Amino acid sequence: MTAVPITEAVAVDGWRWHDRVAGLLDDGLRFVSLSGTPDGDVRCVLADPERTVVLTTAPAGGRVASIIDIVGAAGWDEREIHDRTGIGFEGHEPLRPLLRHPSATSDWTTPVAGADVHDVAVGPTHAGIIESGHFRFHVVGERILLLDPQLFYKHRGLEAAAAGASPELALRLAQRACAACAVTNTVAVAQAIEDARGAMPDAELRRARTLLLELERLYNHVNDIGAVCAGIGFAMGNMAFAELKERAQRLNATLTGHRFLFGTVAVGTSELEIDAAAAAGARTTVAGIGADAAALWADVHRNRTARTRFRGAGTLAHADALALGACGPAGRASGIDDDARVASPRLWYDGFAAARPEAPTGDVAARIGLRVLEIVACCAIIDDLVSAPITPGRVRGGNVDVGTGVGVVESPRGRTAAIVDVHAGTITGMHLRTGSYANWPALAAACTGAILPDFPLINKSFELCYACVDR
Amino acid sequence: MFVLFRHLAGVRRAAGLRRGAPLSAAIRHVDAGSCNGCEHELGACLGPMYDLQRFGLAISASPRHADILLVTGPVTTRMRPALLAAYQAMPEPRLVAALGDCALGCGLLGDPSEVAGPLEEILPVAVRIPGCPPTPEDIARCLLDGLDGTLQTATPGA
Known part of the structure; x- marks a missing residue:
């Protein structure tokens, strides 16, 4: 049994803010999230496998020192805090709006000038069944300068x-953020609430949640491979993986009663039960999905057109991935050896090792190839978990009344962190920083130098959610 | 592509889908703030297991070519203008369908100041597809049932 991780809360004076964050990074902690607190302060969460540190500072004169020079990943976070609270970040210039939508385009886009430079505006509504969001491509001819x-x-x-809700309602709101990451987001919030209360899940609860997380990953990963095929107009690949996704979602419904696993995660408890007969059926289904995914992917990959389109498209360089805090399959495909599952004492990932691509080229081929590898691992984890019956679980401990907790979970798209403030049975603050949120700046960077017609393909190879960024 | 071809042929045989009464309607989808669940299930409708196209229903890339505006989500204040623009771009006669509990105003919607919906208060809703999210079968059935009745009564001189 892994030791209970420790969450330390540290209040920092404004003039030491930047240095304290830098010091913890030097100690080997990694950036988890930056957000506003219910009291109007700014807080930065950093963590390593042994401990989590929550640094808080009060803005002086409405300003806090920016940390983007040492944590490039915090760029969007600072822009969002500014839009929500008006807090300024010293050294982050220009602090462009993110959540706020100004009427003048020049107020939020990067200034781009030069011969033949023009803008292509796309969205918020799109040509297919796609989430809403707006893209402003600065292009020369068909070449993307910047997105x-x-x-x-x-x-x-x-x-x-x-804010002000019961833990149960807060969890339902977190579930509503995004269907495709519903388990990830609710487990992260449940973990954060349990962390704040000083509770630790027992083995049954950890196994149940891990199973749900991997079921979520399985249907997402096969969906994403199909989506990449759609990105090059390869209908057969798209349809074949759509069928695998359907099989995975029907398994979800059989095991939990919901195709997206809604309503399966609760604070401090799990009611999920899978008996021997259901487990045997699940093992057969998962083995079938795994085998078919491998065979179908091999056939997609035999197609020279598909290979040519995937290779070298939308390259995210290792240095950019590192600087922007790319994570999940996108980060790993660019050689970032990081997976939150490696150190997840609140889940059941003992002995887990992050998937490593054959060549971390950071292109569409690497991102999709990595998912193919992860499907194999995902099927093995599910098979292992249901090899023994899944029974109801609960937490041990949990008598702390007031506190702040952190939950970190690896979603199909990357690291998702939840920070929750609990006060006498009420949630006073909740913040979700999802794997999609972490990776959007990296997606934009990967488009630089690509051709505009490759954008759907590059976009699908990241397959980031809009819903759990927008919240 | 032999493996893909054989696999898909097998899927088609196993699904045993019948040909339906032929309609012909183009659907324009607008996500007005959904959690993406309705989008996933609508996408599944067009996949090999449900194949909504066999009834003559297809997703249109532009509202200008669409007969039906299919809306998901609670209608956020930020999506309201784009939703209205899509509706106004459609030729008449046109129908609005609400996909999912959020669009129907009975979901868990968030901060009231960020939500302009429900859809019913913004556009005339003719077809309702409840569920969180509705399954692909629900979507297909509600669309076909709703359109069958609505098209008959809405068509002038029919």
């Missing part, structure tokens, strides 16, 4: 609605 994404068209204020 400015403008999301938050789907902003529903879910975090604001969670």
Whole structure:
């Protein structure tokens, strides 16, 4: 049994803010999230496998020192905090709007000038069944110089609605953020609430949640491979993987009663039960999906057109991935050896090792190839978990009344972190920083130098959610 | 592509889908703030296991070619203008369908100041598809049932 991780809360004076963050990074901790607190302060969460540190500072004169020079990944976070609270970040210039939608395009886009440079505006509504969001491509001919994404068209204020809610309602709001990451987001929030209360899940609860997370990953990963095929207009690949996704979702419904596993995660408890007969059926189905995914992918890959389109498209260089905090399959495909599952004492991933691509080329081929590898691991984890019956679980401990907790979960798209403030049975603050949120700046960077017609393909190879960014 | 071809042929045989009464309608989908669940299930409708196209229903890339506006999500204040623009771009006669509990105003919607919906208060809804999210069968059945009745009564001189 792994030791209970420790969450330390540290209040920092404004003038030491930047140095304290830098010091913890030097100690080997990694950036987890940056957000506003219910009290109007700014807080930065950093963690390593042994401990989580929550640094908090009060803005002086409405300003806090920016940390983007040492944490490039915090760029969007600082812009969002500024839009939500008006807090300024010293050294982050220009602090362009992210959540706010100004009427003048020049107020939020990067200034681009030169001969034959023009803008291509796409969205917020798109030509297919796609989530809403706006893209502003700065192009010369068909070559993309720069992409400015403008999301938050789907902003529903879910975090604001969670303030003052019961833990159960907060969890339902987190589930509503995104269907494709529903388990990830709810497990992260449940873990954060349990962390705040000083509770630790027992073995049954950890196994149940891990199973749900891997079921979620399985249907997402096969969906994403199909989506990449759609990105090059390869209908047969798209349809074949759509069928695998359908099989995975029907398995979800058989095991839990819901195709997206809604309603399966609760705070402090799990009611999920899978008996020997259901487990045997699940093992057969998962083995079939795994075998078919491998065979069908091999056939897609035999197609020279498909290979040529995937290779070298939308390359995210290792240095850019590192600087922008890319994570999940996108980060790993660019050689970032990181997976939150490696150190997840609140889940059941003992002995887990992150998938490594054959060549971390950072292109569409690497991102899709990595998912193919992860499907194999995912099927093995599910098979292992249901080899013994899944029974109800609960937490041990949990008598702390007031506190702040952090939950970190590897979603199909990357690291998802939840920070929750609990006060006498009520949630006073909730913040979700999803794997999609972490990777959007990296997606924009990967488009630089690509041709505009490759954007759907590059976009699908990341397959980031808009819903759990917008919240 | 032999493996893909053989696999898909097998899927088609196993699904045993019948040909339906032929309609002909183009659907324009607008995500007005959904969690993406309705989009996943609508996408599944067009896949090999449900194949909504066999009834003559297809997704249109532009509202200008569409008969039906299929809307998901609670209608956020930020999506309201784009939703109205899509509706106004459609030729008449046109129908609005609400896909999912959020669009129907009975879901868990978030901060009231960020939500302009439900859809019913913004556009005239003719077809309702409840569920969170509705399954692909639900979507297909509601669309076909709803359109069958609505098209008959809405068509002038029919």
